[in-house]
Amino acid sequence: MKLPFKTNLDGKVAVVTGGGGVLCSCMAEALAACGAKVVVISRRPESSQRTADAIVAAGGVAKAHACNVLDRVGLVAVEREVRETFGPVDILVNGAGGNHPQGTTSREYLFPEDLLESTPDVKTFFDLEFKGVESVLSLNFTGTLLPSQVFGRAMAERGNGCIVNISSMNAFTPLTKIPAYSAAKAAVSNFTQWLAVHMSKVGVRVNAIAPGFFLTEQNRGLLTNPDGSYTPRANTILAHTPAGRFGDPEDLVGALLWLVNDDGAGFVTGTVIPVDGGFNAFAGV
Numbered sequence: 001m002k003l004p005f006k007t008n009l010d011g012k013v014a015v016v017t018g019g020g021g022v023l024c025s026c027m028a029e030a031l032a033a034c035g036a037k038v039v040v041i042s043r044r045p046e047s048s049q050r051t052a053d054a055i056v057a058a059g060g061v062a063k064a065h066a067c068n069v070l071d072r073v074g075l076v077a078v079e080r081e082v083r084e085t086f087g088p089v090d091i092l093v094n095g096a097g098g099n100h101p102q103g104t105t106s107r108e109y110l111f112p113e114d115l116l117e118s119t120p121d122v123k124t125f126f127d128l129e130f131k132g133v134e135s136v137l138s139l140n141f142t143g144t145l146l147p148s149q150v151f152g153r154a155m156a157e158r159g160n161g162c163i164v165n166i167s168s169m170n171a172f173t174p175l176t177k178i179p180a181y182s183a184a185k186a187a188v189s190n191f192t193q194w195l196a197v198h199m200s201k202v203g204v205r206v207n208a209i210a211p212g213f214f215l216t217e218q219n220r221g222l223l224t225n226p227d228g229s230y231t232p233r234a235n236t237i238l239a240h241t242p243a244g245r246f247g248d249p250e251d252l253v254g255a256l257l258w259l260v261n262d263d264g265a266g267f268v269t270g271t272v273i274p275v276d277g278g279f280n281a282f283a284g285v
């Protein structure tokens with residue numbers, strides 16, 4: 001992969017949860033290209049293996065694990081194995097996350113007619129399913145907290161380490177239709193600040209990257225029509241993104257490599273860095 005710049009991560013061990021996905025596979029590959037031994041964690045074995053294989057094919061070192069970030073026992077087993085094979089973990093990227101259709105309303109606004117029994121196909125706020133809402137909150141927030149506990153402890157004991165959480169634009173201002181995902185990412189940003197303060201006396205820096213809009217499998221249904229054209233929501237996003245385009249996964253690599261570099265970002269902790277083509281700065285007028 002083509003890096004925006006190189007940072008020396010020789011001898012470092014990096015864990016990337018969600019590393020089988022679109023954005024975090026790119027991050028995992030970038031860390032490996034800078035010399036880190038990378039542990040790829042995804043829920044499905046084939047997706048973490050795909051990323052690990054790509055890293056090894058490019059001359060790097062990687063190991064794939066299939067583990068649910070909400071399964072503390074499973075995470076502890078991975079941590080032990082990583083320590084025995086690669087050594088203690090230096091970098092943790094908490095990338096596993098996402099939305100769920102059951103936590104999503106079908107319209108942006110609630111209209112009086114949506115409350116009539118004659119519109120059963122409209123999913124309003126009142127129809128959101130508890131299970132869907134709860135699963136989104138758990139995956140994004142608890143799925144960041146648990147790996148930070150499991151992999152962060154040895155960092156604190158050694159007095160050095162770096163955690164990078166993955167937040168979102170919806171953490172700053174909630175996006176329409178996705179109340180659970182917005183609340184969950186706000187919790188991730190808030191937790192990033194909390195953990196940065198808490199870990200500040202033991203040499204562990206904690207920051208987050210807040211990606212803007214990237215066309216990935218998670219949001220393809222919201223942003224594209226079956227024929228591939230953009231939905232009105234996608235066009236609204238582009239109209240509110242001064243850069244005038246969706247992001248590419250590679251757009252996140254520069255912020256990541258800077259944050260994990262102790263020389264470049266040694267005084268940077270508790271921040272949430274937007275990588276969004278200007279979306280967060282633009283009022284729309």
Ligand code: NAD
Pocket residue numbers: 017018019020021022023024041042043044047067068069070094095096097098099139143166167168169210211212213214215216217218219
């Ligand atoms: P993706 O769906 O391509 O990848 C998600 C990855 O997380 C997959 O590898 C999946 O296996 C893994 N995962 C899901 N649930 C898991 C669990 N319980 N345990 C372990 N692994 C699990 O998603 P993506 O678009 O690459 O998003 C990566 C991160 O970036 C997510 O946190 C997402 O919320 C965030 N994000 C994405 C966008 C975007 O536009 N795509 C924007 C802002 C933030």
